[in-house]
Amino acid sequence: MTTSTRIVLASRPAGAPTAENFRTETADLPEVGDGQVLLRVLYLSLDPYMRGRMSDAESYAEPVALDDVMCGGTVAEVVESRSDALPVGSVVLSYSGWQTHEVVDAASVRRLDPERAPISTALGVLGMPGFTAYAGMTVIGQPKEGETVVVAAASGPVGSAVGQFAKIKGARAVGIAGGPEKCAYLIDELGFDAAVDHRADDFRKQLAAATPDGIDVYFENVGGAVARAVLPRLNTYARVPVCGLIAQYNDTQAPEGPDRLPGFFTRVLTKSLTVRGFIQNEFVRDHYKNFQREVSEWVADGRFRYREDVVEGLENAPDAFFGLLEGRNFGKLVVKVADRD
Amino acid sequence: MTTSTRIVLASRPAGAPTAENFRTETADLPEVGDGQVLLRVLYLSLDPYMRGRMSDAESYAEPVALDDVMCGGTVAEVVESRSDALPVGSVVLSYSGWQTHEVVDAASVRRLDPERAPISTALGVLGMPGFTAYAGMTVIGQPKEGETVVVAAASGPVGSAVGQFAKIKGARAVGIAGGPEKCAYLIDELGFDAAVDHRADDFRKQLAAATPDGIDVYFENVGGAVARAVLPRLNTYARVPVCGLIAQYNDTQAPEGPDRLPGFFTRVLTKSLTVRGFIQNEFVRDHYKNFQREVSEWVADGRFRYREDVVEGLENAPDAFFGLLEGRNFGKLVVKVADRD
Structure with a gap:
């Protein structure tokens, strides 16, 4: 059985979040069902909105439940597949959160083209x-x-x-x-x-x-x-x-x-x-396609630049997140969770 | 020589305006020049925005200068004319302010059709x-x-x-x-x-x-x-x-x-x-014509109602204005300055 190392929300912060608000666990993953894939997370995006999800104040999205894995956009690799659409080795944009592995429906993720741009940009300039x-x-x-x-x-x-x-x-x-x-x-x-x-x-x-x-x-x-x-x-x-x-x-x-x-x-x-x-x-419905087309072109021709601040290791996600809230990062903050096979 | 009785801004208010901020004067009017008309004001509109014009804080419009006549929308009658476009007896929408008479260029006012709606509505529901x-x-x-x-x-x-x-x-x-x-x-x-x-x-x-x-x-x-x-x-x-x-x-x-x-x-x-x-x-350029057409129709067919709060006499304009700022009026506040000939 495959397991996932995951960082869950242990308690809701009052003011600035601290290490005590998080807890690291190992969870067993279910079997990969028909039409599903097993993902291995490569990059986790850290973004300011996550602070909102740690609180249960009314907002535009539901908070993360206590003891649930912290939410977050991720770039992941398919390591086991029961979907023709996503063979093993495919790289996808998923919303796996602060963890190393996840079993998902193939239809719930978006396949990325690693030739088109560095895959981590799907969490930043092209994300x-x-x-x-x-x-x-x-x-x-x-x-x-x-x-x-x-x-x-x-x-x-x-x-x-x-x-x-x-x-x-x-x-x-x-x-x-x-x-x-x-x-x-x-x-x-x-x-x-x-x-x-x-x-x-x-x-x-x-x-x-x-x-x-x-x-x-x-x-x-x-x-x-x-x-x-x-x-x-x-x-x-x-x-x-x-x-x-x-x-x-x-x-x-x-x-x-x-x-x-x-x-x-x-x-x-x-x-x-x-x-x-x-x-x-x-605005996704009306503008996302134009965004992908225009900004990809601008990135490719050098008119649009970006910078990433890459932190190594899922275990460093909480500290990196605290730094983000204080402006200590320099560029798009991503956690490198694993190397691509 | 014709004179105008006018209420001028004597001083700028600190907080709520008072009678001391206004002064009543009699001013001589210039001769009616070519293309001009002499107006006798029938109705003066009192509106909340006038409080802003009494102050010299930065805003979307210039303040009324000290010793100048208080500004305001008016419905007036032409009592002397050197303009073919506006014969004596014409009723117009002007911006004559808190006074009884004014000499203006005929081109600066808009002629009203008294058959279409009560003339005071040009300061309210149709204004x-x-x-x-x-x-x-x-x-x-x-x-x-x-x-x-x-x-x-x-x-x-x-x-x-x-x-x-x-x-x-x-x-x-x-x-x-x-x-x-x-x-x-x-x-x-x-x-x-x-x-x-x-x-x-x-x-x-x-x-x-x-x-x-x-x-x-x-x-x-x-x-x-x-x-x-x-x-x-x-x-x-x-x-x-x-x-x-x-x-x-x-x-x-x-x-x-x-x-x-x-x-x-x-x-x-x-x-x-x-x-x-x-x-x-x-929004005048893009929407004023539609407004006149639609709302005139709605008023005519009874779908749109309005109420006026008419105060008699220009000398009562300051008190009526103070009441407006306190919500004492009931309906569109206008001052009846003179009867139509």
């Missing part, structure tokens, strides 16, 4: 984070030539795609990141027009200097102090796609006052702002 | 407030059959049009108003499905009972405590057109905490909300 950026910008942000686009966590997989998408549309791309190394990367490697260090004492001054004509699109994926600095700089008719709020995920109660909500609504009114929350699933 | 409701609902709110639409200040000119528009589209219309008389009017006269009294002690309970399936469109024109009660009831993909925040216009600083802004963004994200500020001007 959910890349599509989040693409859909949010295509449908909501709609950057126009000469406009200014600001995105935070800009060296991460969503932010870096947002900025490069802005450049392709002829807009000015301004990235916010933590520390000089990431800021240099935005300019030198990704071609952003300006980079602003949110850890710098003069962050607000840097932001003002980088956005002399105000801000037309703020792609919101962090919230918190960065958002407070950005919102006053929004121009009339600015668009704010909201896909994440990583700076707030560990908050256990509303911060101290004053209450900034009434002032925010005044700004929405006087500037005719559009603020739109979204989860990428909403 | 700016009606168009605000129509455009906000057509472009942003987009109510669908079976959805729930909530609007506050629901017996006012914008709110009453929003609710009736919702009904025409097959949605459930829930109005929020101050006091049992206005609430009864919403149900009995305007055909709302439910009315909620925001002055009642059990306002939140009433609101919950009136919106058992949550809220799909919240047409925001008040802000403040009403908004705080409504926002938690928004459904996934709900739309929030924001056209006014009358409950906040007199605020001089951000209210005490906790800071509700981070929690609001969490809601925007987890519910995929759309929040969109707007001023009706933005």
Whole structure:
């Protein structure tokens, strides 16, 4: 019998998650049934949304149940098959979570073409984070030539795609990141027009200097102090796609006052702002094919770059995840769970 | 020489405006030049946005300058004409403000057809407030059959049009108003499905009972405590057109905490909300003709009702305006400045 080593949710965090919220187990897997395959996970994606799944607060998706394996996108290899569609050796995108093996219906996974792009990109630039950026910008942000686009966590997989998408549309791309190394990367490697260090004492001054004509699109994926600095700089008719709020995920109660909500609504009114929350699933039907076609092409011809931060070993997933919530990763964070056969 | 009696902005209010912020003057008018007409104002519209024009905080429009006549939409009669297009006796929509007479270019006003509808409706159901409701609902709110639409200040000119528009589209219309008389009017006269009294002690309970399936469109024109009660009831993909925040216009600083802004963004994200500020001007080009055609028809066939609150005499405009900011009016507030000849 095959077993899977898995990291399960042992308890729900109050505030920042800790090692105690996780537990490692070995579970027996069922027989591979007709039309099913046994997967061996190669890469596990770590993403900010997972913090939400650890809590049972109402959200757009069900929380992970206690004692269940932590959820997560994965790239896996078929090591046993009872499906003609997926012979042994096939590489697939699955949602196996924080574990080493899983038995799934062949129809529930998507086969990847390892010749087309490195397989780990299915978790990043050509996967959910890349599509989040693409859909949010295509449908909501709609950057126009000469406009200014600001995105935070800009060296991460969503932010870096947002900025490069802005450049392709002829807009000015301004990235916010933590520390000089990431800021240099935005300019030198990704071609952003300006980079602003949110850890710098003069962050607000840097932001003002980088956005002399105000801000037309703020792609919101962090919230918190960065958002407070950005919102006053929004121009009339600015668009704010909201896909994440990583700076707030560990908050256990509303911060101290004053209450900034009434002032925010005044700004929405006087500037005719559009603020739109979204989860990428909403746009899959209408935009996923275009995303795959366009971004694959941009990656292939070098117009679109990406960076991965690869952590070795499933046992290091919790620590890597804590680092993600603190911005310690540099690029798309993935855990390499196993080598391909 | 003709003179105009006019109410000018004497000083900018700190908080709620008072009589000291206004001053009544008599001004000499220039000769009527070629292509110009002399107008005698019949009706002056009083609207919440005027509070914004009294302040010099940054907004979507320039403030009224100190010592200038207070701005405002007006229906006026041509009493002297040097324009073939507008003979004496013509009735026009002008932006003459809080005064009795004005000399204007004939091209700057729009002629009304007094046979088509009572002339004062050009300031209400068939004017700016009606168009605000129509455009906000057509472009942003987009109510669908079976959805729930909530609007506050629901017996006012914008709110009453929003609710009736919702009904025409097959949605459930829930109005929020101050006091049992206005609430009864919403149900009995305007055909709302439910009315909620925001002055009642059990306002939140009433609101919950009136919106058992949550809220799909919240047409925001008040802000403040009403908004705080409504926002938690928004459904996934709900739309929030924001056209006014009358409950906040007199605020001089951000209210005490906790800071509700981070929690609001969490809601925007987890519910995929759309929040969109707007001023009706933005939609004139694409939607004004349809508005005039559709709403005129609805008013004519009785599907669309309206109520006016007429105050006699320009000298009573300031008091009536203070009452408007406190919700003391009942229906579209207009000042009858003069009888038609």
